[in-house]
Each structure stands twice: as C-alpha cells, then as structure tokens.
Amino acid sequence: xxxxxxxxxxxxxxxxxxxxxxxxxxxxxxxxxxxxxxxxxxxxxxxxxxxxxxxxxxxxxxxxxxxxxxxxxxxxxxxxxxxxxxxxxxxxxxxxxxxxxxxxxxxxxxxxxxxxxxxxxxxxxxxxxxxxxxxxxxxxxxxxxxxxxxxxxxxxxxxxxxxxxxxxxxxxxxxxxxxxxxxxxxxxxxxxxxxxxxxxxxxxxxxxxxxxxxxxxxxxxxxxxxxxxxxxxxxxxxxxxxxxxxxxxxxxxxxxxxxxxxxxxxxxxxxxxxxxxxxxxxxxxxxxxxxxxxxxxxxxxxxxxxxxxxxxxxxxxxxxxxxxxxxxxxxxxxxxxxxxxxxxxxxxxxxxxxxxxxxxxxxxxxxxxxxxxxxxxxxxxxxxxxxxxxxxxxxxxxxxxxxxxxxxxxxxxxxxxxxxxxxxxxxxxxxxxxxxxxxxxxxxxxxxxxxxxxxxxxxxxxxxxxxxxxxxxxxxxxxxxxxxxxxxxxxxxxxxxxxxxxxxxxxxxxxxxxxxxxxxxxxxxxxxxxxxxxxxxxxxxxxxxxxxxxxxxxxxxxxxxxxxxxxxxxxxxxxxxxxxxxxxxxxxxxxxxxxxxxxxxxxxx
DNA sequence: AAGGCTCGCT
Numbered sequence: 001x002x003x004x005x006x007x008x009x010x011x012x013x014x015x016x017x018x019x020x021x022x023x024x025x026x027x028x029x030x031x032x033x034x035x036x037x038x039x040x041x042x043x044x045x046x047x048x049x050x051x052x053x054x055x056x057x058x059x060x061x062x063x064x065x066x067x068x069x070x071x072x073x074x075x076x077x078x079x080x081x082x083x084x085x086x087x088x089x090x091x092x093x094x095x096x097x098x099x100x101x102x103x104x105x106x107x108x109x110x111x112x113x114x115x116x117x118x119x120x121x122x123x124x125x126x127x128x129x130x131x132x133x134x135x136x137x138x139x140x141x142x143x144x145x146x147x148x149x150x151x152x153x154x155x156x157x158x159x160x161x162x163x164x165x166x167x168x169x170x171x172x173x174x175x176x177x178x179x180x181x182x183x184x185x186x187x188x189x190x191x192x193x194x195x196x197x198x199x200x201x202x203x204x205x206x207x208x209x210x211x212x213x214x215x216x217x218x219x220x221x222x223x224x225x226x227x228x229x230x231x232x233x234x235x236x237x238x239x240x241x242x243x244x245x246x247x248x249x250x251x252x253x254x255x256x257x258x259x260x261x262x263x264x265x266x267x268x269x270x271x272x273x274x275x276x277x278x279x280x281x282x283x284x285x286x287x288x289x290x291x292x293x294x295x296x297x298x299x300x301x302x303x304x305x306x307x308x309x310x311x312x313x314x315x316x317x318x319x320x321x322x323x324x325x326x327x328x329x330x331x332x333x334x335x336x337x338x339x340x341x342x343x344x345x346x347x348x349x350x351x352x353x354x355x356x357x358x359x360x361x362x363x364x365x366x367x368x369x370x371x372x373x374x375x376x377x378x379x380x381x382x383x384x385x386x387x388x389x390x391x392x393x394x395x396x397x398x399x400x401x402x403x404x405x406x407x408x409x410x411x412x413x414x415x416x417x418x419x420x421x422x423x424x425x426x427x428x429x430x431x432x433x434x435x436x437x438x439x440x441x442x443x444x445x446x447x448x449x450x451x452x453x454x455x456x457x458x459x460x461x462x463x464x465x466x467x468x469x470x471x472x473x474x475x476x477x478x479x480x481x482x483x484x485x486x487x488x489x490x491x492x493x494x495x496x497x498x499x500x501x502x503x504x505x506x507x508x509x510x511x512x513x514x515x516x517x518x519x520x521x522x523x524x525x526x527x528x529x530x531x532x533x534x535x536x537x538x539x540x541x542x543x544x545x546x547x548x549x550x551x552x553x554x555x556x557x558x559x560x561x562x563x564x565x566x567x568x569x570x571x572x573x574x575x576x577x578x579x580x581x582x583x584x585x586x587x588x589x590x591x592x593x594x595x596x597x598x599x600x601x602x603x604x605x
Numbered sequence: 606a607a608g609g610c611t612c613g614c615t
Contacts, residue, residue: 069606098606133607168608175609201609208610237610244611273611303612338613345614374614406615437615563615588615 033066042078045071049085064089068096072103079103094125102134110138114147127154129163136169140176148173164190168198175206197232205238213242217251233263233270240273247559247586249281250480268294272301279308282557282584282591299330307339312591313600315347334366341375346590348604350383370396374404381411382604386420402431409438410563413445421445436467452524472562474542474585478549485541488533492541501544502535505575514574517567539568543575543583556583563587563605573597 032052039045049067064085072082086092086100097120104113113135120127132155139148152170155161167190174182183206190199200223207216220239236255243252256274259266266274271294278287287308294301302325309318322340325332332340337360344353357376360366373396380389389408393400405428412421425438439462446454462469472487485492492498518530525533539558546556564572564587576583577597585592593600 066606073606095606102606128606130606137608163607165607170608172609196608198609203609205610232609234610241611267610269611271611276612300612307612333612335613342614369613371614376614378614401614403615408615410615 033070036067036070039070039074041076042074042081045074045076045078046081064096069099069102072099073106077107079107079109092125094120094128094131097125098128098130098134101131105134105138108138108141110135110142110144110147113138127158127160129160129166132160132163133165133169136166136173140169140173143177145174145177145179148177162194164194164196164199167194168196168202171199171202171206175202175209178210180206180210180212197230197235201232201235201238204235208238208241211245213245216242217246230262233259233267237269237273240270240277244273244277244280247281249278249283249557250477252277252281253286268296268298268301272298272304275301276304276308279304279311282312282586284312284593297328299325299333299336302330303333303336303339306336307342310339310343310346312593313346313602313605315343315349318343319349319352332360332364332366334360334369334372337364337366338371338375341372341379345375345379345382346601346605348383350379350385353379370398370401370404373398374401374407377404378407378411381408382414384411384415386411386415386417390420390424400427402428405431406437409441413441413448416445416448418445418449418451434465434467436462436469439467440469447523448519450524455524470561472538473560474538475559476542476546477557478546483542483545485538485545487538488536489538489541497548498541498544501548502540505540505544505547505578506535508578509571509574512574512578514571517570520565520567534567537565537568539564539585540571543572546583547575547579547581553580556581558583558585560585560587563589564592569599569603569605573599 032048036045036048039048068082068085068089071078071085082100082103086096089096097116101113101116104110104116117127117131117135120131132151136148136151139145139151148170152173155166155170160166167186170186171183174180174186183203187195187199187203200219204216204219204223207213207219216238220235223235236259240252240255243249243255252274256277259270259274271290275287275290275294278284278290291305302321305321306318306325309315309321318339322332322336322343325336337356340356341353344350344356353376357368357372360372361368373392377389377392380386380392386408389411393404393408405424409421409424409428412418412424421442425442428435428438439458443455443458443462446452446458474485475482476485477483516531516534518527518534521530521533523530523533539560542558543556546558550556564585569592572583572585572592572594574597575581576594583594585594587605590601590605592605
C-alpha cells in the first residue's frame with residue numbers, strides 16, 4: 001500500500017535535533033508540505049493530516065496555507081474537507097482566504113466564493129492583487145456582469161488597479177459578459193509596456209466573441225508588429241475563429257502556415273479551430289487532411305465536423321461521424337445535436353431527424369433550446385410539412401424568433417403555400433416592422449402565382465415604409481482580390497470580354513441541352529425579357545468573370561448573400577461539366593459543390 | 606498564491 005512507505009518517510013525527519021529554518025518554515029514542515037502535495041486522493045490526504053495533528057506539530061500560517069491550497073486546489077475535488085480545515089484556522093489571513101476563493105472558483109462555485117469574500121471584508125482583512133484574478137475569472141465564466149462590476153470598483157478601493165493580472169482579468173470578464181467597450185476601456189488605460197500575451201489574448205478573444213472579427217484581426221496585426229511577439233496558440237485560436245466567420249480562407253491558410261512554422265505540435269483546440277476554419281471557408285479537402293492528422297479528438301472536434309459536413313451537404317457522412325463519436329464514448333451535448341439536426345434537415349432525412357430529437361430529450365436529457373426547434377422547423381418545412389411546422393411553432397415552450405419564421409416562410413415560398421405564407425409574413429412583421437424581407441418573399445410568392453395586383457400592393461406597402469429590397473450579389477476571389485457582382489448590374493455590360501464570354505457560355509449550354517427556367521423570374525414581363533433578366537443574375541456574371549481570369553481547370557469560389565435561384569443552380573451544374581471546373585458556392589445557408597454536372601446538395605436546398 | 610483559446614436555427 002502506498003500509504004505505508006509514505007508514513008515511513010514522514011517519520012524520517014524526526015531524529016533531527018536541530019531545526020533548520022528556511023524562509024520561516026522548519027524542515028519538518030517543509031517535508032510535510034511536499035508529502036502532502038504528492039497525495040493522490042482525499043483519503044491519503046486525510047491520513048496525513050491526522051498524522052500531522054497527532055504529532056502535535058505547530059505549523060506556521062504558511063504551512064496552513066499550503067495545506068489548504070493542496071486540498072482546495074487538488075483535482076480530487078475536496079472543497080468540503082478544505083472548508084473543515086479552514087474553519088479550524090484561528091484568524092485566517094488573506095493568503096488563506098484567497099486560496100479558499102480560488103478553490104471555489106475552480107469548482108465554478110461563485111456564490112460560495114463571494115460569501116467568503118464578504119466574510120473577508122467583515123473581518124477587515126484586505127483583499128489584494130491575488131484575490132481579484134480568481135474571483136473575476138468566476139464572474140467571466142458564469143457571465144455575472146453585476147458582480148464583476150462590483151469587484152471592478154473594489155479593485156480601486158483596495159489599490160490594485162495597476163496590477164497586470166487584475167487588469168487582464170477585468171478585460172476578460174467584460175469580454176465574456178459581452179461588454180466589449182468596457183474591455184477596451186481597461187485595455188486602453190493600461191501602460192503599453194505592461195501588456196503581456198494574456199492581455200492581448202483577452203482583448204483579442206473579447207473582440208472575436210463579440211462578432212467584431214475585422215477589429216480582432218487588426219488587433220492581432222498590431223500585436224504581431226511588436227517585437228515582443230512570440231507564437232501563442234491561445235491567441236491564434238481567436239484569430240482563426242475570426243477568419244472562419246469572415247470566410248477569409250487566404251488569411252486562415254496563412255495563419256495555419258504560421259502555426260506550422262512556429263510551433264512543433266498543435267494542441268487539440270488549435271486543430272479543431274483549423275478544422276472549423278477550413279470547413280466553413282469551403283475547403284473540405286484541407287479539413288479532411290487536418291482530421292486525418294489529428295491524434296487527439298475531443299467532443300468539440302466532433303461537433304465541428306458534424307455541423308461542417310452538414311453545411312457542405314454531406315448529411316449522411318455527418319451522421320456517421322456522430323455515431324463514431326458515440327462509439328468513442330463522448331457524451332453528446334446540445335451543440336452537437338444542433339449539428340445532427342442540421343445534417344438531417346439539409347439532407348431531407350425527416351424521420352431520422354425527428355428520431356434524433358426524441359433521443360436527445362429522452363436518452364441524453366437535453367432540454368431543447370430554440371435552436372433545436374429551429375432545426376426541427378427547418379427539417380419539417382424543407383420536407384414540405386409546412387402546416388405541421390407551423391403547429392410546432394405554436395406549441396413550443398418558448399417564443400419563436402425571426403430565424404424560425406424565416407425558415408418557415410422560405411419553405412412556404414418553395415412549396416407555394418400562399419395562405420400560410422401570408423400568416424407567417426405577418427408574424428415576422430409583428431416582430432420587426434422595419435424589415436423589407438417578409439415583403440420581398442411574399443411578393444415573390446404572389447408573382448409566382450401570377451397575382452400581380454398583390455405584388456403591386458405588397459411592393460407599395462413596402463415603399464411607403466421607405467424599405468428597399470436588398471440586392472442579390474456574388475463575390476468571387478481572384479488573385480487575393482474580391483470582385484463583387486450585383487444582379488442586373490449594367491456596369492459590366494460595357495465590358496466586351498465579359499459579354500463575349502457570357503455569349504459563348506450560353507451558346508455551349510444550349511448545345512448541351514440547357515434551357516432557361518424562367519419560373520422564378522418575378523416580374524410581369526414577357527418571356528424574352530425574363531430570359532434576359534435571368535442571364536444577368538450575379539452568380540452567372542461572377543462565373544463568367546472567373547472563367548476568364550483564372551487558370552484552366554482551377555477551382556472557382558463564390559460567396560453569395562442570398563439563396564440561389566433554381567436556374568442559377570442548374571446553369572452552374574452545366575458549366576461545371578462543360579468547362580471542367582469545380583465550382584464552390586456558399587449561399588447564406590450552406591455550400592454547394594458543383595462538379596461534373598452535379599451538385600453536392602443533390603438538388604435539395 | 607494569480608490572468609488569456611475553439612463549436613449552434615434564416
């Protein structure tokens with residue numbers, strides 16, 4: 001038994017007659033401390049503690065502090081026992097209080113930590129620069145802004161506002177509580193030379209989580225321009241997240257290169273961020289390479305993989321990854337289930353999706369959030385069950401948001417359910433009357449049903465509110481430069497090269513059997529005019545530009561602000577076949593991979 | 606005796 005040999009060791013220092021004092025601790029105390037720190041579990045620790053008490057050792061406050069910290073901060077979760085020790089201490093000092101607070105924060109027990117903090121003040125023991133970082137960390141984690149602000153006040157009261165650890169913790173706390181302005185305020189007030197990597201990491205992460213991605217990247221540039229910079233995984237994770245959200249594949253690639261050059265190995269969090277970046281920026285090939293090289297995967301890696309595959313239209317593969325995750329013994333959380341349900345809705349697996357929803361609540365005891373209901377509504381709507389989706393929203397335990405209604409409204413449009421569409425549009429306008437989107441979708445539905453009076457009426461109502469339709473556009477990247485094409489933009493009509501290319505494309509398309517599908521042109525004009533308009537959709541212009549300006553056989557990437565129309569989808573399939581190009585289009589919901597005349601969405605989107 | 610990182614419905 002491990003205990004026996006340790007007892008033996010503990011008794012060893014006894015024969016020493018003269019006590020060596022080092023830094024105020026006797027050598028026997030020092031030995032006790034080191035033995036205590038090597039304890040593997042609470043039982044072992046208790047045994048030692050009893051033994052020390054039996055030996056009748058008088059220990060100094062430093063020793064008590066160490067005893068406490070060993071217990072309170074151990075990984076074997078023994079705050080109860082630490083409490084017992086703490087209560088026996090006659091007049092605990094700030095060191096001991098800080099240790100206990102840190103122990104509670106480690107267990108995410110902010111309320112107990114705050115109680116102890118108040119007790120500290122009552123006993124007129126001043127908190128110090130070691131008190132605030134830990135307690136602010138607790139506020140950050142649990143998004144407790146009110147308490148965090150209170151501590152910010154105390155930081156001044158107890159004169160530790162210039163401590164860099166305290167300042168970093170404040171930046172982090174405000175960032176996590178969504179108060180980016182306050183984070184910046186603390187950051188700006190800091191001495192430039194005091195700022196360290198944790199400072200930068202906190203402020204950069206704060207911007208990333210507040211969706212200020214471009215600002216996040218400029219801060220990172222500011223950091224790299226300083227000489228003190230060194231490779232830091234933690235910072236780069238936030239940078240990668242910003243690249244992901246901006247769809248900045250090039251910058252993401254550079255960051256990946258930087259990581260490879262500067263670090264010998266990558267941890268699982270960085271690898272997961274890279275995985276997410278490549279997936280969301282549309283490079284499935286790079287994502288799969290990362291995945292193959294990953295030695296360690298955690299729940300988040302699977303989560304990213306599942307939603308990423310779903311985003312690319314590989315629903316079945318996403319579900320296969322999910323079952324692998326379960327086999328490996330990872331407990332699915334609510335986020336993973338959002339990915340799983342998305343995979344089902346993107347692929348049209350209605351029954352499976354409903355099954356997963358049941359499993360989630362019954363087997364895994366996860367309370368569905370509005371996001372889960374969102375997926376479910378999308379799942380049913382896309383499968384044509386619009387009435388059922390409407391009933392589901394009515395019977396949900398929470399209020400519906402606009403995302404949910406939009407999902408249903410778009411399905412009403414696709415499945416031409418005018419009556420329900422009108423109801424849904426009204427719901428949306430009740431939520432926010434100053435948005436053009438419900439009017440636009442509704443008028444498009446009227447147009448498709450050839451109810452031109454209603455079209456005019458809807459458009460007029462929209463105009464009276466001063467609302468404008470957001471124009472559809474497509475962005476194509478050529479040699480690291482972005483070119484934006486807006487539908488029916490006449491600016492490009494003067495470009496001979498482009499109109500020649502469009503003419504050539506059209507000619508070859510017709511030869512291969514393509515005929516324009518004018519059913520989604522939503523104006524009361526004749527067939528020729530419809531065809532004319534169709535041919536000037538932004539995606540077609542962007543593709544023509546891409547065919548002219550990129551090397552033969554190379555990949556074409558397009559990002560759009562809207563869902564593509566049926567005809568553009570069909571047209572792009574033909575182009576991928578005729579010009580032997582892979583074309584990847586990201587619309588507002590997902591990726592479409594066009595290759596050899598087919599699309600990864602299998603025409604379900 | 607202390608502080609910093611990644612995933613989710615239109």
